[in-house]
Amino acid sequence: MATQQRRISTRESKGITLLLIGIALGYLFLFLGLPLIAVFVEALSKGWDLYWQALVEPDALSAVRLTLLVAAIAVPANLVFGIAASWAIAKFEFKGKSLLITFIDLPFAVSPVVSGLIYVLLFGAQGWLGPWLQAHDIKLIFAVPGIVLATIFVTFPFIARELIPLMQAQGKEEEEAAVSLGATGWQTFWRVTLPNIKWGLLYGVILCNARAMGEFGAVSVVSGHIRGMTTTMPLHVEITYNEYNFVAAFAVASLLALLALVTLGIKSLVEWQAKRSGEPLHGAH
Amino acid sequence: MSISIQNLNKQFGTYKALDNINLEVNSGELLALLGPSGCGKTTLLRIIGGMELADFGKLLFNGEDVEQRDARERNVGFVFQHYALFRHMTVFENVAFGLRVKPKKERPNEAEIKRRVHELLSLVQLDWLHDRYPAQLSGGQRQRIALARALAVEPKILLLDEPFGALDAQVRKELRRWLRRLHDELHITSVFVTHDQEEALEVADRVVVMNKGVIEQVGTPDEVYAAPATSFVYQFIGNVNLFHSRDHAPWTSEHGDVVAYVRPHDIDISTTRQDETSLPVEVKLVRAIGSIVRVEVAADGSSEFIEIELSRERFDAAPLANGDRVFIRPRQFRVFEEASAA
Secondary structure: OHHHHOOOOOOOOHHHHHHHHHHHHHHHHHHHHHHHHHHHHHHOOOOHHHHHHHHHOHHHHHHHHHHHHHHHHHHHHHHHHHHHHHHHHHHOOOOOHHHHHHHHHHHHHOOHHHHHHHHHHHHOOOOOOHHHHHHOOOOOOOOHHHHHHHHHHHHHHHHHHHHHHHHHHHOOHHHHHHHHOOOOHHHHHHHHHHHHHHHHHHHHHHHHHHHHHHOOHHHHHHHOOOOOOOOOHHHHHHHHHHOOOHHHHHHHHHHHHHHHHHHHHHHHHHHHHHHHOOOOOOOOO | OOEEEEEEEEEEOOEEEEEEEEEEEOOOOEEEEEOOOOOOHHHHHHHHHOOOOOOEEEEEEOOEEOOOOOHHHOOEEEEOOOOOOOOOOOHHHHHHHHHHOOOOOOOOOHHHHHHHHHHHHHHOOOHHHOOOOHHHOOHHHHHHHHHHHHHOOOOOEEEEEOOOOOOOHHHHHHHHHHHHHHHHHHOOEEEEEEOOHHHHHHHOOEEEEEEOOEEEEEEOHHHHHHOOOOHHHHHHOOOOEEEEHHHHOHHHHHHOOEEEEEOHHHEEEEOOOOOOOOEEEEEEEEEEEOOEEEEEEEEOOOOOEEEEEEEHHHHHHOOOOOOOEEEEEEOOOEEEEOOOOO
C-alpha cells in the first residue's frame, strides 16, 4: 500500500538515528564524562582521609584562599567595567566606538601566556616601569597584585560581551521614557536599565567568575610559584602533580571540577529563570 | 502651554534633517506633524521633547527659552511609537513611575500614588489590567498605558511619535477618536507625528505638512486639503491626477508649460464631447468601493491611468463599463510650473 511506504523525507531510519545518537553520546562520554570521573576517582584513590588531608594542608588552603581573593577582586572590577562599557556602546554614538569594542575583545584573541608576559614586561624588575616601582617599594610581579591584574585582563570581556548585544537589542527608548518622566540618570539606571539586564548580567558574572578561578596561563607567568604565597588553585594542581603527589593534585583539581559543575548548574538555573520571566538572556541574534 | 520654534536647524552628518523651521503651536491645541518618512517630523518632535538637540535656532515654551533644560526638566510627556513601557514592571508600576522618581519633597505618599494611578488607568479605561505586565497586553492597550504613564506627571505638553503606527487598521481608528475625545477633555497642548494623512486630518486641529526638512504648509485640515499651498501638499494629501500640459491637458493651454493637479472627485465624465477642452479617454477599470465608485481611464496613446471618483448616485445615473469611450473635463484644478512640480 502506498500509505505504508510513506516516510518523512527529513527523518532517517531507526538504525541510523540510533547510530548517530550513539556516536554523539560516546564522544561526549569519552572527552568530557570520562576525564571528570577520572579526576574524582584519582583524588579518592587513597581513601577519604588522604583526600581530606590534601585539601586542608596549609599550602592547599592558601591556594584556595588566594583564588577566592583574586576572584573577589577581579569579578566586581569587571562587573563595573562591563556594565559601563556596554552601556556606553549600546546606548550612545561616539567616536572610537569600534576601537573600544576591539579592545574589549583583545583578551579573547591573545594567548593567556602572552597576557601574563605583557605584565612582566611592563611591571617586572627588568620591565618598563620596573625601576620606578622598585624605587617606590611596590611589588606587582611575583606577588598577589600581579595575579589580580592578570586575572582582570583575561576575564575582561566576559561581562561586557554578554551585555552589549542584549542592551543593543533593548534599545534606548525605555531610558528615554524614564528621563521624560523626570527620572535622573541614576534613577534611570537603577530602576530601568539594571532590571532589564539582570539575567544577562548574572550569566556574565558566572562565566567571568569561573574563568577567574580557573585561569592558569596568565597567572602562571606573573605568579612566581611561591608556595603558600602566590599559588592559586590551578597552579597548586600543577606544582603538586609535578612532584608526583597525585592525590594532592587531584584533590584540588576535584574542587575546581566541582566549581565547574556548580557553575553549570547555576548557569542553567539562570537560563531557566530568564526564560520563565520572558526576558531574553541574549540580544536578538 | 504654547510652543514657539524659531529658525530651527538640525543636521545629521551631511543630511539636513531640519532646515530653518519656524512654527507656533498654540496653547491647548492638537497639532499634527504630517509627512513622508525622513521628512524630519520625528526629529522636530524629539527636539521639542529634549531628546535631541538642535544645531541652532530657538525653542520657547510660553515665551521662555528651554534649550538649556534637559528632557527631565521640560515637563513634557512623550509617547513612543513602540510604547517603550518598562517591561519588568506591572502596568500599575509603569504609570506610577513618574510619581515615584520625583524628588522626596514633591513625591506624593503611597496612598496618593495609588489613587492617582487608578484614576489615570480609569481615564484610559484599563484599570482592570493594573497587575499585568506589558508583554501580556495588546498593542492598543500598551499604547493607552503609555499615554496614562505620560499623563501621570501632569505634563504641560504632550508629544506623541506615530502613536498608532504599529497598530492594525481597526484599532487605529478607534484609538484616533479616543485620543481626540481625551484631548477635548484635558486640553493639553499636544503635538503628534504621523505619516498617515487620514489620521492627521481626522484628529488634529491644525496640520503641519513637512517634506525634506522644511514645512510646506500649516493650516486646518480643511485648508490643507482644499487649498494646498504647494504641489507637494497637493500630492501628499488626498489623491490627485497630474496632467502635463505638453502631453494631454487641453484646458491648460493658456498657462504655458505647466502641470495641472486635479482631485479624482473633481472630474466630470460625459459620453459626448462638450467642447474643445474635453479629453477623450477609454474606461479601463470600474471598481465600486462602498459609497463611491472609482473609475480608471486612460487618454488615447497614454499608458498613464487617470483616477476618477464618482458618488454611487452619479454613477448609477450614467453607468460605465470597461472599454467605454468617454470625455472627461475637470471641474476644478490648480496649475504648478512644470519645474516646481514634485
